[in-house]
Amino acid sequence: MLRRLAPALLTLVVVALGVTALAARPTAEAPGRSADYVVLAGVAGLRWEDVDPQTTPTLWRMAQRGSIGSLSVRSAHRPTCPVDGWLTLGAGSYAAWNGSRQAGGCPPAAVTVEQPDGIGANLPDQESVVLHNQERLPWGTVPGSLSESVRCSVAVGPGAAVAAARPFGRVDRYAPALPPDPAVLLGSCVLSIVDLGTVAGEDPAARQEAARAADAQLARVLAARPPRSLVLVAGVSDTDLPSRLHVAVADGPGWEGGWLTSASTGREGYLQLVDLAPTALAALGRPMPERPFLGRPAESVGGRPADLATAIAQPAGADREAAAQRRVAGWFFTLLAAAQVLLGLAVLPMLRRARRHAGPYGPEPVSRRVVAVVEVLLIAAALAVPAALLADVVPWWRGEHAGAWFAGVTVLLVVGATAAVRLTPGYPATLGPLGAVAGLTTLTVGLDVVTGARLQLNGVVGYSALEGGRYAGLGTVGLGAFVAGALLSAGWLAQRVRRSWRPAVVATVGSAAVVVVGSPYLGADPIGAIALTAGVCVAAVISAGGWLTVSRLAWAAMAGLAVTVGLALLDLRRPAPERGSLGRFLAALGDGTGGLTVHRASTANVETLVNSPLTVLALAGALLVWFALLQPWGGLMRLFGIYPAVRAAMAGTAVAAVIGGVLGGSALDVAGAAGALVVPMAALSALRVLDHSTDRTRPDAGGQRDEGPAGAPGAERSSTDAVPDPSGSPSAPPADPDGPSSAEAGGPSSGAAADQPRPGERGRAARASTEVATS
Structure with missing residues (x-):
């Protein structure tokens, strides 16, 4: 009865821990009203490297008083051109201006602003812009949502008119430029949007001149600001490729001397362009529109250095790091995929010749030195991703040749980690390298997540703030590496205990990994936690032996579904601004906009599948496993039979990654990152079990097996008798500390049948025994 109830009990444990980890969220109080007026001042293209006490003294003093951060200007178009940035600012969601696009840059803004009455203005193109965003773009954005949420708004300049125009094109109050006395205009409405100009190009002198002109206009705005007002200055867009991080400064009551952040980023010092609209409404105490903004209200948090120059160096450095990460990430993953494909091709002939035949005929085995070199290369390939993550401890992006510095640091870390694995006491065992590599990967990624995921932000194997998809927690590549490392570590640990304890070991380690991945305080990835829950349950139910039957698969599916439903129900009970991705999706299904989420996910999957080098890595690994390792000569089936917990871990990894x-x-990116660890370790372990496929151990007189001294590489054990030596003494190969226990040797689910001698071997053993007895 206990054995029958074990899958259900393990499922309940994993589900309970998963829901608890995902449901616990930091307590977030809704920001209250803090101002009577809000002034949004935008400068297209303004970056932190343009700000200094001499060129922009007004902005410098404002940043000293207020809160600062790095602004990601993601919109519905890449790059975010000035007109797209202004439109996204006024929509509170990703938007884009319709019309033709210039490849590699931004076309001149062709915005027509009509002033029929001299008070307000009208944008005749606004109707077509609204239809473009509603029907052709997957975000369901409503341009003008910010201005629709207040009774009256002011726009100064053409860019501000784009942000302040209501969905039907009307701008309440408009001025092409700041009047001689802006106080009357800025005080006529609770919301004012001001276009301070554009800072474009890469020429330092030209950028300084444009920034100085924008700063002079900002000085006039601050001098005429209404009483008890919040002024937000933002670099609202890019001006050409590549994208960059931009300036964000907030000055007003309650915004003194801190870092800007929001719930949409979850990272101190980072803000999104779509956060500005909800920030303005929250500061005015106005309700959010019926269709919620994608952004969240910003807030000021402490911890900023007292010296402004030191504080500004952090967002400026983040901008340089993000730019370097984009240049380096592509070739790193391309080289990693190429190296692993070449290693896979090199392993194929070695697998064919790895099995040592007992008779005088058969292929010549590969040299031990060659095998040792290939094993080291496989270990190095498996450690490339965690080494690249750890490389961000060194500020390689500050050098003139950032790519060369990153390559040098990563190679040194790979060499050091490979040497550490090679020198571990358990390296000679069959599963020694697998356990060491999995443990190092889990430890590297896990410690980074627990300490704030600082290495993943703008890291080569992390995520970029320029992309706007994630700013905190566990990224796509990190998720794949952590899932593979955690489950392989669980399988390696489970293989070292009695069969009856293996499901509990896998469930315990897997549940801890689910907490790390899904907790909002740590990995903050509920989708990854749900996927990992299914993978852990698959691994737990087959870790003691046997195959993935329909009932076992049903238990795993029920566990993942239970975590999903439990989290969704808890998420729906929260207020709309505090909901997670699942809660927002279910709410969207309720109001009929859930199809947009599905469309965005499917579009992202297709784009990633076509453009990502990790797709090649995932497909190449799958082909190597299916057409080589899982063949009768490939060794992986033999490995699975002797070590069922490892088979369970690899099956769970495949389920969770997909x-x-x-x-x-992210299509196959998670699977590619997981395969970068799993496939080399599977090939190495298969080589070792094939190399010792003919080793035998003879039981002693008491019925126990006579195990030789430990330490031989990959020696396996079986319940069959050893082939007698012609001298009359039985051969006893060294024992493998990772081998199956005596309780399971010879059991049908442990794979001992795969360890039985072939018919030819039995005949040779019988003849040898007869000759010895006759002599």
Whole structure:
């Protein structure tokens, strides 16, 4: 009865821990009213490197008083051109201006502003812009949502008119430029949007001149600001490729001397362009529109250095790091995919010749030195991702040749980690390298997540703030590496205990990994936690032996579904601004806009599948496993038979990686990152079990097996008798500390049948025994 109830009990434990970890959220109080007026001042293209006490003294003093941050200007178009940035600012969601696009840059803004009455203005193109965003773009954005949420708004300049125009094109109050006395205009409405100009190009002198002109206009705005007002200065857009991080400064009551952040980023010092609209409404105490903004209200948090120059160096450095990350990430993953494909091709002939035949005929085995070199290369390939993550401890992006510095640091870390694995006491065992590599990967990614995921932000194997998809927690590549490392570690640990304890070990380690991935305080990835829950349950139910039957698969599916439903129900009970991704999706299904979310996810999957080098890595790994390792000569089936817990871990990794990638909109990226660890370790372990496929152990007189001294590489054990030596003494190969226990040797689910001698071997053993007895 206990054995029958074990899958259900394990499922309940994993589900309970998963829901608890995902449901616990930081207590977030809704920001209250803090101002009577809000002034949004935008400068297209303004970056922190343009700000200094001499060129922009007004903005410098404002930043000293207020709160600062790095602004990600993601919109519905890449790059975010000035007109797209202004439109996104006024919509509170990702938007884009319709019309033709210039490849590699931004076309001149062709915005027509009519002034029929001299008070307000009208944008005749606004109707077509609204239809473009509603029907052709997958975000369901409503341009003008910010201005629709207040009774009256002011716009100064053409860019501000785009942000302040209501959905039908009307701008309440408009001025092409700041009047001689802006106080009357800025005080006529609770919301004012001011276009301070554009800072474009890469020429330092030209940028300084444009920034100085924008700063002079800002000085006039601050001198005429209404009493008890909040002034937000933002670099609202890019001006050409590549995208960059931009300036964000807030000055007003309650915004003194801190970092800007929001719930949409979850990272101190980072803000999104779509956060500005809800920030303005929250400061005015106005309700959010019926269709919620994608952004969240910003807030000021402490911890900023007292010296402004030191504080500004952090967002400026983040901008340089993000720019370097974009240049380096592509070739790193391309080289990693190429290296692993070449290693896979090199392993194929070695797998064919790895099995040592007992008779005088058969292929010549590969040299031990060659095998040792290939094993080291496989370990190095498996450690490339965690080494690249750890490389961000060194500020390689500050050098003139950032790519070369990153390559040098990563190679040194790979060499050091490979040497550490090679020198571990358990390295000679069959599963020694697998356990060491999985443990190092889990430890590296896990410690980074627990300490704030600082290495993943703008890291080569992390995520970029320029993309606007994630700013905190566990990224796509990190999720794949952590899932593979955690489950392989669980399988390695489970293999070292009695069969009856293996499901509990896998469930315990897997549940801890679910907490790390899904907790809002740590990984903050509910989709990844749900996928990992399914993978952990699959691994737990087959870790003691046997195959993935329909009933066992049903238990795993029920566990993942239970975590999903439990989290969704808890998420729906929260207020709309505090909901997570699942709660927002279910709410969207309720109001009929859930199809947009599905469309965005499917579009992201297709784009990632076509453009990502990790797709090649995932497909190449799958082909190597299916057409080589899983063949009778490939060794992986033999490995699975002797070590069922490892088979369970690899099956769970495959399930979790595929589910996490597809549901998260990253296609095969999670599977590719997981395969970068799993496939080399599977090939190495298969080589070792094939090399010792003919080793035998003879039981002693008491019925126990006579195990030789430990330490031989990959020696396996079986319940069959050893082939007698012609001298009359039985051969006893060294024992493998990772081998199956005596309780399971020879059991049908442990794979001992795969360890039985072939018919030819039995005949040779019988003849040898007869000759010895006759002599």
